[in-house]
Amino acid sequence: MLPMLILCCAAGAAPVTLTPLLPPEMGHWAEFALAGVEHGAANPFDPAEFAVDVLFSPKGAAEQRVPAFWMQPQRQSFEADHESIRPEGAAEWRVRWTPSAAGETACTVLVSRGGGEFTEAGRGAFTVGSAQNGAMPMARVEPVEKRYFQRADGAPLPLLGANVCWFGNRGTPDYDEWLAALADARMNFVRLWMAPFGFGIETLPDERLNYNQKRAWQLDYVLRLAEEKRLYVMLCMDFHGIFQDEPDMWGGNDFWPKHPYNTAQGGPCEKQNDFFTLGAAKDLYRKRLRYQVARWGACPALLSWQFFNEINNVYMKVSRKDVVPWHAEMAESLHAMDPWKHPITTSFGGSFEDRAMWELPGMDFAQFHLYLDGTGDGVTRQIGAVVGRFHERYEKPMFIGEYGVSFRGPGRDQDPHLRGLRQGLWAGLLAGSAGTAMPWWWDHLHPQNAWRLWTALNRFIEGTGLGGPGWKAVDAVAAGADGAEPPDLLVLGDDKTMLAYLVDPHRNYPHGALEEAPPEISANVTLPTRRPAGTLLRVEWWNPEKGEIIKSETVETGAPLMLLASPPFSVDIALRVLPVPSE
Template sequence: MKAASLQTYTSQLPLPWVETTPDCSFFFTADGKPWTPIGQNDAITWPELAGLFQRKDVQTAETYLAYLAEHGVTCLRLMLEYSQTRHRYIERPAGQFPPNMVRLWDDLFALCETYRLRILLTPFDTFWMRIHWKHHPYNQANGGPCSNRSRWLLCPDTLNAIKGRFTFAIQRWGGSGVLFAWDLWNELHPAHANYNIGVFGDFISEISDHVRTLEISLYGRAHPQTVSVFGPELDKHPAMADVIFRHPKLNFASTHFYDTRTINNPKDTIKSAIRTGELMRDALRHITDNRPFFDSEHGPIHAFKDRHITYPEPFDDEYFRHIQWAHFASGGAGGGMRWPYRHPHSLTRGMRAAQRSLANFLALVQWQNFRRINLNEEVQISSPSFAVFACGDHRQAIVWLLRKDRKDRSGLVSKMAKSLPVSLSVPNLAMGHYSVTLWDTVAGAVREVLTVEHTGGAHLLINLPPVASDVALVVRNVYG
């Protein structure tokens, strides 16, 4: 393995590492503060970060990262190489790391550190890597280790090359708190192993052990690990759930929420949110040790890629905001990570406002010892006009209500819908005094605070003021 002829990246403004805690559904930093991944998928070839290559326009990248930080973004999901083109390979040829690419990542880590942003890093862009395999440096025809793209997870020489890529990244950037976690393999797929899914567990164990052992030897600790999957593959191959949700060496779980009838090709902004809530509940059902879970990629893939649609901003903003709150209120760590699916690949200002609203809402939640379970179907509601998304434990609950019976011709929740009174019954809460904070998800501000006493019975009854479209709630024991 040939290293680039550059000075080693060194941290200037250290960020505390993000950690997971046994039997806890959320993340904390090494100094004990709660941390939530709020962000999106990004790429080193997309407009805001493209100028880092050869340092052609570092200022645009810095301005962008500062803007993200101002809007509550805490995390970017990035691929170490993005293979849609042939000019951003992190290795070329295999085992050699081009100085321009290494310097790009040095600069990106330094900028993220300045603006207190973290990176969920995955080593390969497996989507474009598969499509453009004939050009990839790992292809044996190009001097690489692998004879066929169906043998990525089967070939011993390719396994060693993958370990070599991790080794280089860990030695250069692994000591930084900017690195939130490793997504060890992007969208694990049967096609990567000649449809032998039985090898997945051993492959992940091999990579996980390599990464963790090297990090501990160099830094005395290791970053959290996950592996991602294109969600519909779990329906086709249910046995994959053991690796995705329960692999003993992974610290948290993540999937990519793509649903053919709703999320992939939305006709309105309501059904995709409801489907997100269903997918969240199903994912949490698979997890047996309460590890954190979040969707690390979603968006209108079919509409954008196959139908060549870029949605109008008012529609896409509401679609984004609804999915975000459905994900979070159902028990996810954060609001999920959108793949932009826009021309260009950038989130809108409305989406950034939605992220800032969620970021500000987080301060209302007591994260220490929050052992949430999904309550989407357990919370009872007086009006059938609303969908319910909720999670909670014995002292706290998060609830989001979404109007589902009124939409306009554009598929948005109708702005003319009459406000309706709503009563909620929240289960599992211990007796005591509760504050109920109502949050305006559009304005990003507290709407009202109620006080409710729970004197007995299976549910805490909450009578809300009339709701027109949606509202988020934090229900907290005032002594909890």
């Protein structure tokens, strides 16, 4: 650690020190050890007994008041092929903050005892350096049209990602391997779960207001790794299994009997629905939210908070009429306590859509979970319909937060050539959602090197500005060559560029999924020119599997519509129409 900053304190008071672990730099996640604020016999995890905030006041920038958190440092070691996490040293107060400006920053430490008013414990100043390496900008919902996310610097952020929700037997070394592979594939988004078998910190009997420090250390590690790899994270804070009291189809996920809020474990909730109605349960939950904001809210890689995964799966145990207003109440609380105002969401399973939930102002973006078991309609048609419906109903971004050809398993037999996977990725993005469909079954996709499909898609959208202002679905028409059945078509564009995705209707998953060598077809696409007559446009036809240009040509605009003929293709093909740069 660096030299400590000794803060000015009241006469006779013990000195308060703030010690940076690394030199604070603009845009980077800074961490400080805080000493001299003694909580005595109070529970440091309970802000009603003892709480610490730090007010950071950068010169020339907005001040931020950040909650501090109590942590037990941990040490990672390895035994055989898995990690071991053990306490190391004394527990202490820490505070994390991401400076938005370089230069002098004043800081004030504030302390509350027994739920009383915060009083000043010390004040001082330090210097924030300029970023020596490129900082990862935080992300937010694009504030005007609210269809996409964007980085804090205003750059568009279409999400190319997947679920990688929990680790296997090795522990966090799984993420060393997975996140490196995802970054190499030019992906930018993942989802993590705070489940009892993942990164959960208050899910087991002895964890009520005694947050699991081993799991917290593991989440620290993975979030820092995500920042290093430039992967944005949706952090799911709970899943439906915490309310199940009987094994599900997987033979488990029945965590309610062990949940620390259950009266059987000394908590306030006699039955599951009490979690959503009892004031005592809400108070406990808000305290955990504060801890999570304090520990992880400053992470630039944190895209969003997600309250629940597929909460409707337990609507036989909890009441929807209580779940929806709980989300409104907790979203308001979380927005108020989060200095960085990360977007908030939740999710439903089984292609369920709850209009009351998604219409809540506190739900900053929406999701839809899509698994294709037993569906006969082509995947691009299904995704196009869902995205169009959500855009019509809700003025907020949406994307397919979980996706797979089957919810029962990875679906290798149903989708041996990964066409269902590829079509879901491309359809999610080209239908106008905020990103690709986000596949499940990551531990099966990784050994197949399936991430190469994201690389191909990234090459296709690179340099197009997708996700910026004005990007919407485009009315266009596709026709089969020589009178054949027309391909399924998705077109997206702004006032300069158009992107299209065409799929043979007989190979639109699940159709033709088992064919080894599908025949080639050709198609004609009629698009609006959207440019003045005489404008030169570059027309590129792409192979979606390889991310390579098959054919390119330059055309000159004339009529309001232009007719483009595709080269022969098998299964699917993509199209880019861009203005030719002026010399």
